[in-house]
Amino acid sequence: MRGVARAIVEQMAGMIMALKEKGVSILLSRQNPRFAGLVGDRAYLLEKRQIRFEGSMKVLAANERARKA
DSSP: OTTSOHHHHHHHHHHHHHHHHTTOOOOOOOSOHHHHHHHOSEEEEEETTEEEEEEEHHHHHHOHHHHHO
């Protein structure tokens, strides 16, 4: 995450993971695929108000076209 100290990013990731373990659903809007991949289960890629990809983070990581988008 640009402009945020690494320690803060790590704290945010830890808090998100703790909430997920408790069954809390979280909607995270990020342009940082590395961070989203760390804490996310599913991804939706939007382009010009249209969903261009929808699936698990694992499928996203394996989909070259989606990664390039």
